[in-house]
Amino acid sequence: MMDFAKFHGLGNDFIVVAQRAEAWTPARVRAICDRHLGVGADGVLLLEQWGEDRLRMIVFNQDGSRPQMCGNGVRCAAAYAQHHWDMGGRLIVESDAGPRACEITPGEHPGSWEVNVAMGPARIGERHALEVEGHTFAYTPVDMGNPHAVIFNFPGDRLVDLAGEAANAGHPDFAEGVNLEFVEARGDEWRTSVYERGVGRTRACGTGACAVAAAIWDRGLAPPDTPVVVALPGGRLTIETRQGQIWMQGPAQKVFTGTYPNLRSNEDA
Numbered sequence: 001m002m003d004f005a006k007f008h009g010l011g012n013d014f015i016v017v018a019q020r021a022e023a024w025t026p027a028r029v030r031a032i033c034d035r036h037l038g039v040g041a042d043g044v045l046l047l048e049q050w051g052e053d054r055l056r057m058i059v060f061n062q063d064g065s066r067p068q069m070c071g072n073g074v075r076c077a078a079a080y081a082q083h084h085w086d087m088g089g090r091l092i093v094e095s096d097a098g099p100r101a102c103e104i105t106p107g108e109h110p111g112s113w114e115v116n117v118a119m120g121p122a123r124i125g126e127r128h129a130l131e132v133e134g135h136t137f138a139y140t141p142v143d144m145g146n147p148h149a150v151i152f153n154f155p156g157d158r159l160v161d162l163a164g165e166a167a168n169a170g171h172p173d174f175a176e177g178v179n180l181e182f183v184e185a186r187g188d189e190w191r192t193s194v195y196e197r198g199v200g201r202t203r204a205c206g207t208g209a210c211a212v213a214a215a216i217w218d219r220g221l222a223p224p225d226t227p228v229v230v231a232l233p234g235g236r237l238t239i240e241t242r243q244g245q246i247w248m249q250g251p252a253q254k255v256f257t258g259t260y261p262n263l264r265s266n267e268d269a
């Protein structure tokens with residue numbers, strides 16, 4: 001049997017396992033993430049301790065694909081490492097997208113933490129347009145280690161899903177797929193709906209919130225020296241930019257721990 005912990009960041013939920021990624025196949029990820037036949041989650045975080053203040057995090061999306069980076073996942077990984085491995089309040093989380101510095105403090109509730117993460121620089125591409133069912137969505141491409149397309153329009157849930165499916169079905173603009181963020185200003189916040197590569201609609205996306213803030217500053221919709229509050233279905237993330245880095249501040253919550261068989265009959269081929 002394998003031990004795991006269930007964590008989430010604003011409802012973007014993960015199965016956290018202290019294991020090397022080499023032991024995992026896409027089929028095993030899909031089986032454990034299945035919300036009816038498995039534990040159920042948006043993804044899996046495989047963690048290894050790499051030193052006193054350093055750990056490695058490998059991310060798998062619910063469909064078994066392996067993205068470069070996951071912002072809510074970094075917060076959950078850092079909280080797991082402090083809680084389960086008694087690591088300190090300042091950690092480096094190594095991912096396929098490189099190192100991310102984290103500052104962890106206790107949260108308001110038992111089993112919750114507040115984590116501030118240096119998410120690296122945002123790389124903004126040439127603005128483009130995505131055509132879906134006769135609708136044209138102008139987007140700002142933003143690379144946060146993983147690919148995002150930020151659209152300043154909320155066309156309703158049906159079109160969000162159609163656009164997300166179209167953009168991740170071998171679309172020529174998105175060779176490796178893409179995470180889509182649909183944004184609209186709501187007072188002094190930015191309401192955002194996310195369609196995630198390899199998952200679909202999620203309640204929150206950490207790298208997506210960073211991409212939204214970067215696109216807002218790039219379009220001059222807010223001064224770059226002011227924080228951006230991204231209001232996702234699962235809650236709010238505050239995004240700032242300092243010394244060329246994007247900083248994301250938000251919660252991580254431990255939900256439960258459990259055990260899972262080392263091999264399941266429902267692991268598809």
Ligand SMILES: N[C@H](CCC[C@H](N)C(=O)O)C(=O)O
Binds near residue numbers: 061070071198199206
């Ligand atoms: N689905 C994303 C990875 C997870 C990102 C999201 N959960 C986050 O918090 O950043 C991708 O394939 O790039």
